Amino acid sequence: xxxxSPAAASxxxxxxxxxxASxxxxxxxxASxxxASxxxxxxxxxxxxxRIEAFRRRAPRLRDEHVTLAHGAxxxxxxxxxxxxxxxxxxxxxxxxxxDAALLEPVAGERLAFTTDSFVVxxxxxxxxxxxxxxxxxxxxxxxxxxxxxxGLSVAFVLEEGLAISELRDVVADLAEAASRAGVAVxxxxxxxxxxxAADGLYITSAGVGAVPVGRELxxxxxxxxxxxxxxxxxxxxxxxxxxxxxxxxxDADIGSDTAPLNGLVEQLxxxxxxxxxxxxxxxxxxxxxxxxxxRAADVTVxxxxxxxxxxxxxxxxxxxxxxxxLYVANEGRLVAVVPPDEADAALAAMRSHPLGSGAARVGEIxxxxxGIVVAVTPFGGTRIVDMLVGDPLPRIC
Amino acid sequence: xxxxxxxxxxxxxxxxLARIRDLAGxxxxxxxxxxxxxxxxxxxxxxxxxxxxxxxxxxxxxCPVCVIPMGRVDDAVFLASHRGVIFTTFGDMLRVPGSxxxxxxxxxxxxxxxxxxxxxxxxxxxxxxPDRQVVFFAVGFETTAPSTAVTLLRARAEEVGNFxxxxxxxxxxxxxxxxxxxxxxxxxxxxxxxxxxxxxxQRPYRFVPDEYGKPLVTAGFEPLxxxxxxxxxxxxxxxxxxxxxxxxxxxxxxxxxxxxxAAIAQVFEERPTFEWRGLGTIPASxxxxxxxxxxxxxxxxxxxxxxxxxxxxxxxxxxxxxxVIRPWECKxxxxxxxxxxxxGTCMVSSEGACAAYYNFGRLxxxxxxxxxx
Numbered sequence: 001x002x003x004x005s006p007a008a009a010s011x012x013x014x015x016x017x018x019x020x021a022s023x024x025x026x027x028x029x030x031a032s033x034x035x036a037s038x039x040x041x042x043x044x045x046x047x048x049x050x051r052i053e054a055f056r057r058r059a060p061r062l063r064d065e066h067v068t069l070a071h072g073a074x075x076x077x078x079x080x081x082x083x084x085x086x087x088x089x090x091x092x093x094x095x096x097x098x099x100d101a102a103l104l105e106p107v108a109g110e111r112l113a114f115t116t117d118s119f120v121v122x123x124x125x126x127x128x129x130x131x132x133x134x135x136x137x138x139x140x141x142x143x144x145x146x147x148x149x150x151x152g153l154s155v156a157f158v159l160e161e162g163l164a165i166s167e168l169r170d171v172v173a174d175l176a177e178a179a180s181r182a183g184v185a186v187x188x189x190x191x192x193x194x195x196x197x198a199a200d201g202l203y204i205t206s207a208g209v210g211a212v213p214v215g216r217e218l219x220x221x222x223x224x225x226x227x228x229x230x231x232x233x234x235x236x237x238x239x240x241x242x243x244x245x246x247x248x249x250x251x252d253a254d255i256g257s258d259t260a261p262l263n264g265l266v267e268q269l270x271x272x273x274x275x276x277x278x279x280x281x282x283x284x285x286x287x288x289x290x291x292x293x294x295x296r297a298a299d300v301t302v303x304x305x306x307x308x309x310x311x312x313x314x315x316x317x318x319x320x321x322x323x324x325x326x327l328y329v330a331n332e333g334r335l336v337a338v339v340p341p342d343e344a345d346a347a348l349a350a351m352r353s354h355p356l357g358s359g360a361a362r363v364g365e366i367x368x369x370x371x372g373i374v375v376a377v378t379p380f381g382g383t384r385i386v387d388m389l390v391g392d393p394l395p396r397i398c
Numbered sequence: 399x400x401x402x403x404x405x406x407x408x409x410x411x412x413x414x415l416a417r418i419r420d421l422a423g424x425x426x427x428x429x430x431x432x433x434x435x436x437x438x439x440x441x442x443x444x445x446x447x448x449x450x451x452x453x454x455x456x457x458x459x460x461c462p463v464c465v466i467p468m469g470r471v472d473d474a475v476f477l478a479s480h481r482g483v484i485f486t487t488f489g490d491m492l493r494v495p496g497s498x499x500x501x502x503x504x505x506x507x508x509x510x511x512x513x514x515x516x517x518x519x520x521x522x523x524x525x526x527x528p529d530r531q532v533v534f535f536a537v538g539f540e541t542t543a544p545s546t547a548v549t550l551l552r553a554r555a556e557e558v559g560n561f562x563x564x565x566x567x568x569x570x571x572x573x574x575x576x577x578x579x580x581x582x583x584x585x586x587x588x589x590x591x592x593x594x595x596x597x598x599x600q601r602p603y604r605f606v607p608d609e610y611g612k613p614l615v616t617a618g619f620e621p622l623x624x625x626x627x628x629x630x631x632x633x634x635x636x637x638x639x640x641x642x643x644x645x646x647x648x649x650x651x652x653x654x655x656x657x658x659x660a661a662i663a664q665v666f667e668e669r670p671t672f673e674w675r676g677l678g679t680i681p682a683s684x685x686x687x688x689x690x691x692x693x694x695x696x697x698x699x700x701x702x703x704x705x706x707x708x709x710x711x712x713x714x715x716x717x718x719x720x721x722v723i724r725p726w727e728c729k730x731x732x733x734x735x736x737x738x739x740x741x742g743t744c745m746v747s748s749e750g751a752c753a754a755y756y757n758f759g760r761l762x763x764x765x766x767x768x769x770x771x
Contacts, residue, residue, distance in 0.1 A: 301769070303769055323748065367769070369765070369768075370761075370765055373760075375761065375766075375769050377769060377770045378442070378443045378444055378621075379406055379408060380406055380408055380411055380443045380444070380445075380448075380621045380622075381408045381411060381412070381444075381448060381770060382443045382444020382445055382447060382448050382621070382766075382770065383444040383447065383761060383766040383769050383770045384441060384442060384443070384444050384758035384759065384761075385757065385758050385759065385760050385761060387756075387757050387758075390737040390738050390757075
């Protein structure tokens with residue numbers, strides 16, 4: 001909501017401009033009737049030039065209610081959009097020099113982490129968040145799970161001609177708020193506009209640079225048989241929230257996205273369980289897919305105790321009705337952690353003491369045989385393979 | 399969903415499993431679960447490895463997606479690609495390969511194909527798009543036929559002229575008879591379909607014990623339902639009985655659902671013959687729209703090619719559907735034919751025996767036992 005006040009202020013200022021200009025014009029007309037000297041004519045011309053110059057210096061005003069192709073053309077309309085919508089949200093200063101690249105200052109000796117992601121979710125807003133939240137949290141979380149502290153984010157927008165400016169403002173406000181919640185600045189960005197029908201509302205690509213503190217090592221190669229698998233909270237909330245928000249299912253349930261920045265949770269976890277082997281945020285494809293990636297990368301078996309998976313009854317019910325396995329449903333604020341057995345209790349306690357990890361649970365362990373696969377032990381006592389997801393039951397969820 | 403938990407109770411499962419072990423002893427039994435939903439549950443809960451080695455479950459033809467022949471998929475792709483058509487379908491038909499690609503392929507070429515969860519959704523799309531022809535791809539046994547029937551009656555009552563149904567509804571009894579007649583299979587009994595039976599009741603299955611001397615127990619879809627049905631089959635065999643019994647009493651009655659059957663009868667009539675994937679042409683085994691509602695029949699409205707297409711030669715879906723071979727015994731299972739690039743229908747639907755086995759079951763008994771300890 002930080003954008004509304006500066007944006008409103010700047011448009012109010014701009015709105016007063018034509019009024020003063022026309023009253024000045026009226027004054028000059030009356031002046032011309034009293035004096036006809038050539039020096040007076042030159043002075044008047046000078047006045048007009050001055051006025052034009054002053055007018056040109058004024059911040060371009062965003063009059064449009066919808067995005068037009070002109071907003072992407074790099075001219076005055078683009079400037080208007082930038083100065084009325086984006087800069088106020090990201091605490092940029094209107095009228096100052098906007099360099100082509102941001103300069104970041106990493107600590108000497110730290111490795112840089114660099115990641116990018118595109119966000120094309122439909123609908124743009126959904127219970128628990130919007131594409132703006134996802135664009136920040138998705139990238140912050142990708143940095144967090146390699147152990148990096150975020151240094152700065154970029155956001156690039158592709159807008160569809162005809163998008164309501166108010167909708168864009170809301171998304172940008174969410175994005176700014178999410179960045180401030182994650183404690184990271186949006187340091188650079190870009191906007192392009194494509195013709196109606198060439199995109200669906202708006203797409204965002206974000207990228208992030210982070211720094212990994214010296215001595216911090218996370219990776220699948222460090223995972224060992226006997227290690228313990230934890231998740232940071234209730235699963236499948238984001239994917240089911242999106243599915244229900246699309247409204248083409250006659251199901252009504254109180255499910256909201258879990259979108260959240262995990263960098264704070266990761267710092268707390270690593271402080272209490274420094275031996276943590278591997279972390280991954282369980283986004284598209286869910287915990288099932290993430291565990292498969294681990295099983296293959298580390299050449300181990302990931303055994304999941306299905307009864308221990310934290311899934312809220314309302315989410316489990318919706319999944320059951322739709323025939324979807326919660327293990328494959330996307331999360332946007334949950335991570336999977338593999339920790340050594342002697343740090344499992346400390347890791348679980350550390351996550352649970354963080355607001356975003358209060359629902360953390362121990363869900364399985366790493367075995368040696370058979371390598372490369374994920375197996376779920378069902379509450380019924382049987383076992384089944386948890387394979388990589390085939391196809392896409394829920395397209396465009398992030 | 400709380401009410402289902404008691405049917406997933408591990409303690410109760412252990413009890414039934416112990417009874418099954420006692421009843422089976424060292425003898426060997428082969429039971430067919432007719433319904434694809436049962437196949438899914440068996441692999442989803444690892445039941446195959448919980449049963450004693452002598453009790454083998456054979457997967458039947460009751461997966462609606464799996465039994466649709468290639469020629470009908472080609473007709474669906476033809477309809478979907480027809481100019482001005484919005485083609486509506488259940489999601490699991492999208493990936494079924496026809497002889498020139500699937501509906502998903504047609505979508506990538508510009509066809510307007512939309513996934514729906516109910517035929518009523520398709521009718522609503524028709525109402526919202528009066529200038530487009532909207533076709534619903536109706537598949538399924540007597541389970542889904544009533545909802546198609548009700549939708550058609552509503553379309554007629556509300557005069558939704560741009561809505562039609564491409565009907566591929568089939569009936570459960572004829573393929574069961576075809577399997578019982580097939581010489582290459584020896585079964586000791588059936589786990590009868592649950593959802594279909596909520597509609598048709600128990601009566602239609604009496605021919606199974608009466609004419610073929612095999613017991614049948616209708617079962618629900620929770621893991622405990624299936625174990626109980628297996629135990630009931632073994633009890634019948636040990637007591638020398640051979641009957642139709644009902645394990646799924648919380649949903650299935652002797653008479654079924656007369657209102658649903660009436661809706662089916664009002665809208666549909668038997669086709670003289672229908673081609674089943676893997677089972678060949680079976681007389682009086684499928685439904686088509688009656689003349690009175692023919693205005694909403696896509697087969698009457700559009701000039702469909704209707705060309706029968708032979709299955710790829712490597713594909714052994716037919717033998718899998720008849721229970722003659724197990725999924726992994728197929729020549730192309732898991733190599734040329736996978737859920738990502740299915741050759742046969744059994745690898746497409748989550749209820750297909752091959753997909754269920756590939757996705758959930760690829761574990762040796764010993765490995766499964768070691769992991770669940």
